[in-house]
Amino acid sequence: MSDERPLDPADGGVTTEVRGRILLMGLDRPAKMNGYTPQMARQLVAAFERLDEDEDLWCGVLFGHGAHFTAGLDLPKFRDAMKDGRRSTQGERVDPMALGRRCRKPIVTAVHGVTYTLGIEMMLAGDIVVAADDCRFSQLEPLRGIHAAGGATIRFVDRGGWGNAMYHLLTSDEFDAEEARRVGLVQEVVPAGTQLDRAIQLAEKICEGAPKAVQATKASSAIYLRDGEAACIAALGPKQAELAAMDDAEEGVAAFRERRAGNFTGR
Structure with a gap:
């Protein structure tokens, strides 16, 4: 399914690269800490659909370009959609947040630097998370007058348990990679700068299976x-x-x- 809307360079995008059986998908708006825009959302859906539908691709790796994974939604750009409750992937399209149609293929997510709000939800929508030791996590939607609507209220509870989830969801505190690992949000913590290489290694290991x-x-x-x-x-x-x-x-x-x-x- 194609999207004919013109692209705005200021709104960033999502890069794709095939390495063997793996599709690398990179959030690409580094000047804005990969602040997520509707244009990026459309491109990420397209990338996930490519992964899901191409039988030559067996695993996906999601990462962020630049110094951070993502600072979360660029809120002004999603304001109208929030007011009427719309989600960009409602319907039959593959949903990178896995709230609708899931991608059939495994997703390994490499996170680093600032990984706020949507970034946490995006990594929890995948299957395995590798975090750099410089990660800073926060699910701070209540400080912006909204609540997490991309899966955190489901998966944070599922992975970390009620008490741990409420501790971080309700206080909107910032926590580090070791805390994220302690409560089950990430599976490995590695030195900053190596997270993508490690995620690719795991994807290659997955691709050894049928x-x-x-x-x-x-x-x-x-x-x-x-x-x-x-x-x-x-x-x-x-x-x-x-x-x-x-x-x-x-x-x-x-x-x-x-x-x-x-x-x-x-x-």
């Missing part, structure tokens, strides 16, 4: 979170039968017997 099996694993966990244990259990057998009938399952057995890495194709 892509349909990896996608099924993510989807199974998403069913559990959305529909509960019984629905997740009910879907396990049929999906396993589907996977077992694929060429990649045969390759997996051969790789096991021959004690070598699998050479998977997605078929």
Whole structure:
């Protein structure tokens, strides 16, 4: 789906780069601390849809250009949408915030510097987070007269528990990468400047697995979170039968017997 609106350089964008089976997606408005604009939102949706639909791409890595991941929404540019409750990805498009249609492929997010509001929600919408040790996090929407509407009130509670979530959501305090790891928001903390390389390494590790099996694993966990244990259990057998009938399952057995890495194709 294309977007024909003219681009405004001042409103930034999202870069994309293919590295093997990985799609790198970079928030690109560094002069404004990657403050997120509607133009960036449209481009990020397009990037996520490319990742979701291209069978040659098996994993995505999301990061920010410049000194920071993102300072969050550029509020004046979203004011009208907030007033009428609109979201830029309502409908059938892939939603980078995973509040609507989820991307089927895994997302590894590398964060650094200022990672405020939408930045926290964006990383929690993905699957694995690598944080630089210079990260500064804050979910400060109440200080701007609004509340977090991109998933923080769901995923912060889910990852960190009620008390930890309320501590940070209600106080709007700033906290560091070690605190984010302590409460389960990030999985690794690495020296600043190495976060993107580490995220790519993890994406490459994910790509060692059969892509349909990896996608099924993510989807199974998403069913559990959305529909509960019984629905997740009910879907396990049929999906396993589907996977077992694929060429990649045969390759997996051969790789096991021959004690070598699998050479998977997605078929």
